[in-house]
Amino acid sequence: MLSGKGGTGKTLVSTNLALCMEANYVDADVEEPNGFIFLKPKIENIDNVEVDIPSIDTNRCQKCYKCVSFCDFNALAIAKDDILVFDKLCHSCGGCKIVCDYGAISYKKKKIGIIEKGTCRNIKCLRGVLNIGEAISSSLVKKLLSNLSSEINIIDSAPGTSCNVVNTLSYAGCAILVTEPTEFGLHDLKRAITLVENLKIPFGVVINRVIKHDNIIKKYCENKNIKILGEINYDKKIAELYSNGNLLIDNDSYKKVFIDLSKNIKEHLLCR
Amino acid sequence: MKIAISSQGKEENSLMDSRFGRCEYFCIYDIEDDGFKVIENTAINSNAGAGIEAANLVLKENIDAIVTGNIGPHANEVLKRSNIKIFTSDVKKISDIINEYKGNKLKEFNN
Numbered sequence: 549m550l551s552g553k554g555g556t557g558k559t560l561v562s563t564n565l566a567l568c569m570e571a572n573y574v575d576a577d578v579e580e581p582n583g584f585i586f587l588k589p590k591i592e593n594i595d596n597v598e599v600d601i602p603s604i605d606t607n608r609c610q611k612c613y614k615c616v617s618f619c620d621f622n623a624l625a626i627a628k629d630d631i632l633v634f635d636k637l638c639h640s641c642g643g644c645k646i647v648c649d650y651g652a653i654s655y656k657k658k659k660i661g662i663i664e665k666g667t668c669r670n671i672k673c674l675r676g677v678l679n680i681g682e683a684i685s686s687s688l689v690k691k692l693l694s695n696l697s698s699e700i701n702i703i704d705s706a707p708g709t710s711c712n713v714v715n716t717l718s719y720a721g722c723a724i725l726v727t728e729p730t731e732f733g734l735h736d737l738k739r740a741i742t743l744v745e746n747l748k749i750p751f752g753v754v755i756n757r758v759i760k761h762d763n764i765i766k767k768y769c770e771n772k773n774i775k776i777l778g779e780i781n782y783d784k785k786i787a788e789l790y791s792n793g794n795l796l797i798d799n800d801s802y803k804k805v806f807i808d809l810s811k812n813i814k815e816h817l818l819c820r
Numbered sequence: 821m822k823i824a825i826s827s828q829g830k831e832e833n834s835l836m837d838s839r840f841g842r843c844e845y846f847c848i849y850d851i852e853d854d855g856f857k858v859i860e861n862t863a864i865n866s867n868a869g870a871g872i873e874a875a876n877l878v879l880k881e882n883i884d885a886i887v888t889g890n891i892g893p894h895a896n897e898v899l900k901r902s903n904i905k906i907f908t909s910d911v912k913k914i915s916d917i918i919n920e921y922k923g924n925k926l927k928e929f930n931n
Binding site for chain 1: 872894901
């Protein structure tokens with residue numbers, strides 16, 4: 549579940565759809581995971597996620613600074629006669645240790661976040677939570693998504709088209725792009741479409757906050773022959789339910805939207 | 821005594837760049853022999869940590885101080901640990917900043 553633009557309703561669609569389809573819910577928006585606010589799963593397991601950060605043995609270091617020039621993220625720097633390590637810039641690629649001719653680099657573990665597992669009604673719920681202040685979340689996303697079960701997993705992605713989204717898509721069989729009928733929604737939808745098309749991932753679009761049936765997203769998708777999987781109306785009642793942490797499928801007026809959406813997804817994305 | 825000034829251009833009458841890590845050039849001025857030299861800031865296109873890379877770049881010039889508009893925490897740490905003095909200034913001509921430096925009129929950045 550991705551969107552391009554933030555705040556279009558990825559979590560609204562993901563949480564309700566997961567329950568409707570009896571699929572697992574996976575919150576991969578690790579910088580601000582919010583799906584559990586609605587699903588309120590009973591947490592059964594918490595795993596720490598650690599990354600490797602270089603540590604320099606000053607007795608062995610010969611100050612050749614190969615490691616500093618190798619690091620593409622400037623996580624290592626020369627300061628007078630020392631080498632400084634900036635943990636938060638390190639991508640844990642392991643390269644600095646390989647280029648060091650003096651065996652002066654080893655790695656120490658640093659915890660960057662956790663993975664929580666739980667159950668809500670009859671579905672499995674998972675989420676990654678990045679520690680506040682951490683800048684690099686790719687390792688957490690990869691760890692979260694690398695051992696998913698073989699059932700249907702609905703992955704609630706981060707917004708945008710950044711590394712986290714690309715990482716998430718590399719574990720996805722198909723994609724649902726949630727958008728809204730605004731210029732911003734369309735602009736960022738186009739970027740998300742470029743991304744999924746480049747990665748050759750089958751996809752469809754869900755339009756949220758529909759006021760007029762005939763809108764810019766619809767026109768764009770029809771023009772490009774892109775499947776619209778579902779539409780959710782712009783409705784104050786939905787905003788009220790959502791802001792109170794409630795699920796739409798518990799309300800008879802909205803349940804049908806997700807039943808129809810599930811059907812369309814099964815027909816157009818999962819049967820391919 | 822050498823100072824590096826983040827700069828928008830390559831001349832003494834170019835304006836200072838208020839950014840450190842992602843400025844276009846560094847003007848290096850030597851007080852002793854009035855020497856003036858310009859280096860391109862290759863850190864400008866870094867994916868991350870441009871301030872750190874820029875700090876390492878100017879350190880290679882054996883400078884004693886830098887003048888810029890604002891400095892981030894990473895670059896600040898590299899420069900502080902290397903005993904480099906950091907001065908801040910508003911955006912002005914490089915030649916004016918050199919004169920202010922000579923007259924001890926620049927504000928030292930302490931953080």
